[in-house]
Amino acid sequence: MGFFNFFKRSDSKSAAMTLSALEQALAVIEFDLHGKVLRANKNFLAVMGYELSEIVGKHHALFVPEEIRKSTEYDAFWADLRKGMFKSAAFPRITKTGQRVWIEATYNPVCDEKGNVTKIVKFASDITKRQEAMADFEGKVTAINRSQAVIEFDLNGYILDANDNFLAAMGYQIPEIVGKHHRMFVEPSYASSQDYAEFWRELAKGNFVSQQFKRFAKGGREIWIEASYNPIFDANGIPYKVVKYASDITEQVKLLTDLKQMIDSNFGEIDNSLTELEQRSTVAHSSCEETSSNVQAVAAAAEELAASIAEISRGMTEARASTDQVFEKSIAAGASTEKMSEVVTAMSSIIDVIQNIAGQINLLALNATIESARAGEAGKGFAVVANEVKNLANQVAKATEQITGEIEGVQNIAGEVAGVLGAIRTEVEDVLNNVTTISSAVEEQTAVTQQVSSNMQSMANSVEQFASSVNFIRDASSIVSGSVGRTRQAALVLAR
Numbered sequence: 001m002g003f004f005n006f007f008k009r010s011d012s013k014s015a016a017m018t019l020s021a022l023e024q025a026l027a028v029i030e031f032d033l034h035g036k037v038l039r040a041n042k043n044f045l046a047v048m049g050y051e052l053s054e055i056v057g058k059h060h061a062l063f064v065p066e067e068i069r070k071s072t073e074y075d076a077f078w079a080d081l082r083k084g085m086f087k088s089a090a091f092p093r094i095t096k097t098g099q100r101v102w103i104e105a106t107y108n109p110v111c112d113e114k115g116n117v118t119k120i121v122k123f124a125s126d127i128t129k130r131q132e133a134m135a136d137f138e139g140k141v142t143a144i145n146r147s148q149a150v151i152e153f154d155l156n157g158y159i160l161d162a163n164d165n166f167l168a169a170m171g172y173q174i175p176e177i178v179g180k181h182h183r184m185f186v187e188p189s190y191a192s193s194q195d196y197a198e199f200w201r202e203l204a205k206g207n208f209v210s211q212q213f214k215r216f217a218k219g220g221r222e223i224w225i226e227a228s229y230n231p232i233f234d235a236n237g238i239p240y241k242v243v244k245y246a247s248d249i250t251e252q253v254k255l256l257t258d259l260k261q262m263i264d265s266n267f268g269e270i271d272n273s274l275t276e277l278e279q280r281s282t283v284a285h286s287s288c289e290e291t292s293s294n295v296q297a298v299a300a301a302a303e304e305l306a307a308s309i310a311e312i313s314r315g316m317t318e319a320r321a322s323t324d325q326v327f328e329k330s331i332a333a334g335a336s337t338e339k340m341s342e343v344v345t346a347m348s349s350i351i352d353v354i355q356n357i358a359g360q361i362n363l364l365a366l367n368a369t370i371e372s373a374r375a376g377e378a379g380k381g382f383a384v385v386a387n388e389v390k391n392l393a394n395q396v397a398k399a400t401e402q403i404t405g406e407i408e409g410v411q412n413i414a415g416e417v418a419g420v421l422g423a424i425r426t427e428v429e430d431v432l433n434n435v436t437t438i439s440s441a442v443e444e445q446t447a448v449t450q451q452v453s454s455n456m457q458s459m460a461n462s463v464e465q466f467a468s469s470v471n472f473i474r475d476a477s478s479i480v481s482g483s484v485g486r487t488r489q490a491a492l493v494l495a496r
Helices: 002-009 012-025 042-048 072-082 128-147 164-170 194-204 250-491
Strands: 027-031 037-040 087-094 100-111 117-126 149-153 159-162 209-216 222-233 239-248
Touching (some): 027 042, 042 100, 072 087, 072 100, 100 128, 194 209, 194 222
Antiparallel strands (some): 027 117, 149 159, 149 239, 222 239
């Protein structure tokens, strides 16, 4: 009512100009005392998405959310307006498309000269974006208060307020800390230091501070927090308080402290092991080089041995061929000896015949001598002949005896030759079998030697690869050693 009383005190021209300005700047709508629409300007229609013809004569409830429209407060709202009571607030409203918007509005009862309310005029502005930003801000603040410990200080460090999370973390009730100084949470030595004084001077200048802090809860219990101290500025950009947002990280710090201790205790052993590994790798690499040289030498010797065995194999093949020839010739010699023995045996039979004839001649000569003796002088000539025949028979007998002896010698020699040839044939058979066996063994040895040579070459390649791997291990151990050193340095900051 005061707003329209101003128009009553103004001249009509001035009032008309003011109303025109309001019509240009604000959304304006008029209602009768029952809440039905009388008129609306283009600003209102643009905000709500209607044409004027769609709303004239319709009730104000058309623009109101259902939960408000059905409430008793809504009925009371219009009852107050009809009584001439002014209403001003931020209101949620519903557009033609069903979208919720926010308006900042004043509902102004208009009275006649007698003071009776004749209609209601609403002046409004669209504050939807501002309201959404406010809701977003409030949502973020609520989320922060829900998840973090929050405490507020004046610029001198005295406590203004704290949320439940902070109180729970520190073990206090709100009356125990409000009006107390922040130093109640820090070590006495730090609280009296220049660094602590400088800390609050920087905050008073508007500089924020964010890091990990060691603090002391009620009873002297040590805790660690991850916190940011944030100066809050007034409308003129001047700091007027400090808000701290903090998270309790005591357990994480304890874990990091334990980790640091573990690193300190174990990395010395790792260093020693890496040093020993590097030394052993160096020795292994030298051994690999020496082994590689030896393997190459053995491989070369194996190739030479394979060549020598191949040569032996060729010689054994030739020896086998020669032995086969000797064996065949010994068989032929044996056959000739048997034939010679048969001839000698036949000669012995002839000698026996000759001996028999010689015996008969000798007998005849004896008979002739006896007969010549009987004949006397007449038989002397015959006696001489008989005597000569007898001598010849004796010579034949002696000759045949000598021939018999020689034949027996030849027979003995032939037997010995046959025996020797038999033994030679047996030995040649043994040699032939041995040559065959040795030849097979040499062939097998050749194959084995070739395989050994191939394997030695593969071994040489493997040794070279192993040497390369040892080099890689040695280099890797050096890298790991460096990483361990850097990790130990990094571990120094874990429990800070």
